[in-house]
Amino acid sequence: MSLLKIQDVTMNFGGLTALRNFHLELAPGEIVGLIGPNGAGKTTVFNIITGVYEPTHGRVFFLEREITGLRPDLITKAGIARTFQNIRLFKGLSVLENVLVANHLHLKANYLAAVFKLPGYRREERRMREKALALLERVGLLELRDEQAGALPYGLQRRLEIARALATEPKLLLLDEPAAGMNPKEAADLTAFIKAIQAEFGLTVFLIEHHMDVVMNISERIYVLDYGMTIASGKPAEVQNNQRVIEAYLGVNEDAED
Amino acid sequence: MTLDLFLQHLSNGISLGSLYALIAIGYTMVYGILRLINFAHGDIFMMATYFAFFGIATFQIPWFITFPLVLVLTAALGMGVEAVAYRPLRDAPKISLLISAIGASFFLENLTIVLFGGVPKPFPAPKLFTDVVQVGTVAIQKLTFYIPVVTILALLGLGYLINRTKTGMAMRAVSMDYETAQVMGININRTIAFTFGLGSLLAAVGGIMWGMKFPQIQPLMGVIPGLKCFIAAVIGGIGNIAGAVIGGFILGIGEIMLVAFLPNLTGYRDAFAFVLLILILMSKPTGILGEKTAEKV
Amino acid sequence: MENKTRNWILTTVAVLLLVGFLYFADNYLDLYIVRILNVCAIYAILGMSMNLVNGFTGLFSLGHAGFMAVGAYTTALLTMPPAVKKQIYYLAPLMKPLDQINLAFPLALFVAGLLAAVVGGLIAAPVLRLKGDYLAIATLGFAEIIRVVFTNTQSITNGALGLKGIPALTNLWWSFGTAAFTLVVLRSLINSSYGRALKAIREDEIAAESMGINLAKHKTLSFVIGAFFAGVGGGLLGNLLGTIDPKMFSSMFTFNILLIVVLGGMGSLTGSIISAFIVTIANEVLRFLDESINLGFVVIQGKVGMRSVVFSALLMFVVLFYRHGLMGETEFSWDRLLASKICRRTRALFRKNLQQRGVDR
Numbered sequence: 001m002s003l004l005k006i007q008d009v010t011m012n013f014g015g016l017t018a019l020r021n022f023h024l025e026l027a028p029g030e031i032v033g034l035i036g037p038n039g040a041g042k043t044t045v046f047n048i049i050t051g052v053y054e055p056t057h058g059r060v061f062f063l064e065r066e067i068t069g070l071r072p073d074l075i076t077k078a079g080i081a082r083t084f085q086n087i088r089l090f091k092g093l094s095v096l097e098n099v100l101v102a103n104h105l106h107l108k109a110n111y112l113a114a115v116f117k118l119p120g121y122r123r124e125e126r127r128m129r130e131k132a133l134a135l136l137e138r139v140g141l142l143e144l145r146d147e148q149a150g151a152l153p154y155g156l157q158r159r160l161e162i163a164r165a166l167a168t169e170p171k172l173l174l175l176d177e178p179a180a181g182m183n184p185k186e187a188a189d190l191t192a193f194i195k196a197i198q199a200e201f202g203l204t205v206f207l208i209e210h211h212m213d214v215v216m217n218i219s220e221r222i223y224v225l226d227y228g229m230t231i232a233s234g235k236p237a238e239v240q241n242n243q244r245v246i247e248a249y250l251g252v253n254e255d256a257e258d
Numbered sequence: 259m260t261l262d263l264f265l266q267h268l269s270n271g272i273s274l275g276s277l278y279a280l281i282a283i284g285y286t287m288v289y290g291i292l293r294l295i296n297f298a299h300g301d302i303f304m305m306a307t308y309f310a311f312f313g314i315a316t317f318q319i320p321w322f323i324t325f326p327l328v329l330v331l332t333a334a335l336g337m338g339v340e341a342v343a344y345r346p347l348r349d350a351p352k353i354s355l356l357i358s359a360i361g362a363s364f365f366l367e368n369l370t371i372v373l374f375g376g377v378p379k380p381f382p383a384p385k386l387f388t389d390v391v392q393v394g395t396v397a398i399q400k401l402t403f404y405i406p407v408v409t410i411l412a413l414l415g416l417g418y419l420i421n422r423t424k425t426g427m428a429m430r431a432v433s434m435d436y437e438t439a440q441v442m443g444i445n446i447n448r449t450i451a452f453t454f455g456l457g458s459l460l461a462a463v464g465g466i467m468w469g470m471k472f473p474q475i476q477p478l479m480g481v482i483p484g485l486k487c488f489i490a491a492v493i494g495g496i497g498n499i500a501g502a503v504i505g506g507f508i509l510g511i512g513e514i515m516l517v518a519f520l521p522n523l524t525g526y527r528d529a530f531a532f533v534l535l536i537l538i539l540m541s542k543p544t545g546i547l548g549e550k551t552a553e554k555v
Numbered sequence: 556m557e558n559k560t561r562n563w564i565l566t567t568v569a570v571l572l573l574v575g576f577l578y579f580a581d582n583y584l585d586l587y588i589v590r591i592l593n594v595c596a597i598y599a600i601l602g603m604s605m606n607l608v609n610g611f612t613g614l615f616s617l618g619h620a621g622f623m624a625v626g627a628y629t630t631a632l633l634t635m636p637p638a639v640k641k642q643i644y645y646l647a648p649l650m651k652p653l654d655q656i657n658l659a660f661p662l663a664l665f666v667a668g669l670l671a672a673v674v675g676g677l678i679a680a681p682v683l684r685l686k687g688d689y690l691a692i693a694t695l696g697f698a699e700i701i702r703v704v705f706t707n708t709q710s711i712t713n714g715a716l717g718l719k720g721i722p723a724l725t726n727l728w729w730s731f732g733t734a735a736f737t738l739v740v741l742r743s744l745i746n747s748s749y750g751r752a753l754k755a756i757r758e759d760e761i762a763a764e765s766m767g768i769n770l771a772k773h774k775t776l777s778f779v780i781g782a783f784f785a786g787v788g789g790g791l792l793g794n795l796l797g798t799i800d801p802k803m804f805s806s807m808f809t810f811n812i813l814l815i816v817v818l819g820g821m822g823s824l825t826g827s828i829i830s831a832f833i834v835t836i837a838n839e840v841l842r843f844l845d846e847s848i849n850l851g852f853v854v855i856q857g858k859v860g861m862r863s864v865v866f867s868a869l870l871m872f873v874v875l876f877y878r879h880g881l882m883g884e885t886e887f888s889w890d891r892l893l894a895s896k897i898c899r900r901t902r903a904l905f906r907k908n909l910q911q912r913g914v915d916r
Contacts, residue, residue, distance in 0.1 A: 115749075
């Protein structure tokens with residue numbers, strides 16, 4: 001059984017084709033990487049999976065259920081969580097609140113119960129807090145729970161964003177350049193961290209990454225995009241030696257991209 | 259309805275639409291650059307009619323001197339508002355900018371009430387424009403024909419300025435990409451100030467003709483036309499000058515025809531623009547000529 | 556936990572003092588002052604409800620006056636005696652069964668809130684898909700449409716003539732009681748999981764949605780609750796003033812409330828309350844600007860409208876130089892008050908005084 005299946009997806013923006021005839025299948029428990037030069041359409045893949053964009057053509061299935069064009073919040077409820085390339089934390093809220101917000105989708109009590117603090121809501125709120133604190137402890141941010149999220153150092157913001165995604169209790173976690181801007185030591189720590197949470201939470205991880213060390217080390221399989229087309233896919237070692245991948249990265253006969 | 263009557267309504271609609279178009283351009287240009295609803299624009303238009311009033315009625319300056327003077331003063335006023343209310347907030351959150359715009363509008367209105375009184379004043383329209391000509395069986399003011407002509411001339415001038423001059427190119431660059439334009443060495447503040455001046459000047463052209471067509475001026479006269487013209491700009495596709503003109507005509511002609519064909523709804527005339535706005539926003543939020551932009555995630 | 560007890564005691568004392576003051580004001584202060592106090596409390600309600608939408612949820616809505624109008628007309632029509640209605644509807648008689656209905660004030664206020672909330676809900680569906688300026692102008696447009704409709708529905712609202720002789724049922728107990736209720740409900744909402752979701756939407760809509768928050772549902776929730784309290788506030792206002800007409804509920808009114816929200820701090824309920832009092836009282840104090848003052852030896856000519864000029868200048872001044880308002884996004888708390896400089900200094904002075912007099916502790 002596949003966890004996620006993308007079938008022949010094409011995405012046009014006006015005259016620009018950001019993604020063309022894209023296929024992908026993820027099995028439960030895998031860690032899969034998505035690489036490619038800037039502007040290759042990687043984030044577009046994420047935006048299509050999470051419902052931010054509706055593909056021009058093609059279909060997306062999650063757990064055998066079609067999710068093409070579904071609202072982002074419903075896709076998250078179905079079990080897909082993500083982080084963003086340019087960190088999108090709730091900057092003005094505290095670290096704890098950021099994680100609590102991600103718990104909100106599990107809340108059963110309605111707003112009247114919440115306003116009048118009925119027992120059912122109180123119980124849920126208490127449980128949410130316990131879960132959030134446990135998660136913060138797990139990712140090592142417990143001490144900083146009352147800090148403003150926007151005031152955290154960059155590396156910790158990345159970590160908080162992952163924690164926030166985990167709080168939605170996903171089956172599939174999408175990480176958009178989690179190691180961006182990190183030095184080799186930090187990147188290595190992050191790799192270990194991702195592997196650890198993947199095992200611990202029983203996740204499937206799909207990540208976009210430019211740090212080749214991280215991707216090659218962590219991924220069981222890798223997809224390579226260039227100009228919206230899949231030019232290679234397979235085991236890290238296979239991809240690394242693929243002629244077309246090398247060309248795409250070195251830009252043979254092509255002007256270098258920004 | 260006879261053909262004569264219909265043509266009369268149509269010509270009224272066209273001249274009202276021309277006035278809306280002239281004012282709508284100011285909104286659309288400012289929005290194109292600052293992404294801001296210049297709430298004070300309607301009041302700048304109102305001030306123009308007062309300038310004209312004082313020139314002609316109080317100081318007895320002939321109209322052909324007064325009108326150019328009014329254009330200059332109004333343009334200066336627009337630039338002044340920009341310098342005081344918007345320039346200090348370049349890096350502020352958008353909501354602050356909008357509130358400042360509302361404050362500026364409010365301020366101009368109340369200042370006019372204090373300085374010139376809240377009682378409506380008769381606009382001293384030169385007889386040359388208000389003369390009536392007989393067309394078939396109906397009498398139409400000459401002004402009704404002049405307005406579209408003046409509007410077309412103003413639009414041609416604007417088109418030349420924007421497409422053929424260096425300043426116009428700077429304006430287009432800034433509205434396309436603020437930061438890149440700055441890096442390219444365009445003086446942002448001067449370009450923005452110029453845009454405000456130009457928009458206000460067109461509002462003044464509209465204001466003078468408005469005063470002649472509806473010869474009663476008062477401090478709050480800019481509020482409703484201001485809102486409607488912003489709506490016209492949105493309908494046409496905000497940021498797009500041709501769109502503002504189209505929106506202005508749709509609104510002006512639509513409004514007159516509504517009253518002409520459905521006299522029962524005359525009381526709802528002012529609601530027409532808003533209903534149209536909401537319909538447009540629901541169906542095509544970026545307006546008729548607007549382009550869809552996807553937010554970067 | 557010691558602080559918690561202390562704060563609880565301080566709050567109780569403050570509430571008792573307020574109740575005592577209201578009793579005193581109700582019985583001994585002159586009607587003019589009582590009226591101003593009523594207005595303060597009503598503006599606090601309106602400010603808080605607008606803050607929920609604009610400050611906490613980040614939706615720039617300018618439709619407040621419309622909801623207030625719905626509330627004011629509803630309460631007025633439900634509380635006016637049938638005889639008075641017969642008298643003032645001389646152009647067209649009031650529609651049945653409104654001409655005979657007469658409800659108790661609290662019930663009428665509640666219905667007013669509900670009706671405003673329903674209108675809010677109807678508007679929310681199309682409007683809340685818009686963002687930023689578009690939302691602002693569309694909500695402003697809806698408020699204008701409500702006003703135009705009210706001007707034209709002669710047999711329901713009495714058109715441009717407005718309503719006169721609305722019974723003066725609003726008193727200090729109702730206005731301050733409702734304000735307190737509004738504060739308690741909104742505070743509880745904002746501190747709940749729903750409130751966190753609203754703030755998340757304000758901070759980053761896309762991230763909020765990708766955390767599983769249903770944007771439409773939560774924005775509508777905020778909008779509808781805001782409309783409810785705006786309706787109740789409008790109802791209190793109508794039955795305080797005794798006369799209402801459609802002109803009263805123009806966008807100017809919305810901007811006045813906006814001034815309160817901005818001055819108090821977008822995202823601070825207690826800020827809105829404080830600024831409602833400041834703005835209302837300042838509005839009265841500045842009244843001299845509109846009137847002539849006789850200083851005995853010289854008469855200073857006031858100018859009608861001067862007050863509004865000062866007011867709009869103030870609004871601009873606040874956004875230009877004092878963007879975060881009085882309270883920013885924080886709420887009043889005893890801990891903060893007691894830790895504040897002024898308070899510490901006063902205490903130090905007090906202690907010194909005691910020591911000087913040789914009183915031990």
